[in-house]
Amino acid sequence: MVKIPPSHPRYESLLLREKIVDGVRKGIVVLEGLIAHGRGECFDYILGEKTWPPAMEAIRAAVASMLLAKHPVISVNGNTAVLVPEHIVRLAEATGAKIEVNLFYRTREREEKIAQLLKEYGAKEVLGVGDDASATIPELHSERRRVSPRGILVADVVLVPLEDGDRTEALRRMGKTVIAIDLNPFSRTAQMANITIVDNVVRAMPLMVKEALKLKKEPPQVLREIIERYDNRKVLGEMIKIIMDRLKELSQKGVFLEIK
Ligand code: PTJ
16 A cells, blocks of 8 residues: 555545555455546535535434344445445444445455455454355346345345445335435435435444444434434435535635645
């Protein structure tokens, strides 16, 4: 890995890039993952690289759904695995969710490397590896259709961080609640999910863990009320308005960075 000086003004962002690039070198992230990350960076730049209140509202509803679920599952791809391995494991522990590898560019080698990485961070079981991915999501033709009969197939709530398209619709057709984490509020996944967290996975996942540890102590009725009050269309609209307002404000200023 390249050594990034902590004094660099884009230190955090460069560090994430290095994690993704290192993931490619290790055969965990695919080259397409670099493109996905760059697209995310662009949205995050516009959002000011922070978690906005509507995203926090989505995080709360997402965690409440996971805690109330009978079979919650966290679906993991290459990018998510290298960006937040410890938080995947901690969220699974806090909510009782299973962890399942689900890849668009699926190879046996990548499945195993991702499972191995998550185990190094404390995961006791990782589904969706090898013969375990023996079930099929109907009407889905990508490699993402292959799922574990003990995981996504029987899940009632599925968390899909950084997803790429048509699986969310297929999962919803199967009657599942889908939670997406996607910096792009216009993406197919963001639009189709029941709960969309428009935030960077590196900020959203630690916040989800924190929220899970807090909400776990609440009675089920409180969790049900959080979900009933939640409106994903409203939250998506608010996130798009934040993007619009920020662009408007920045366009009026013209220059928003000055040499100190
Ligand atoms: O590991 P695999 O084989 O399953 O492949 C994973 C990728 C990410 C390559 C695959 O799912 C893909 O091609 O995804 P897309 O279509 O590029 O979509 C990724 C979405 O995630 C885009 O809408 C990005 O804006 C968004 N995104 C990228 N990085 C982040 C993000 N959202 C939240 N946090 C990020 N760090």
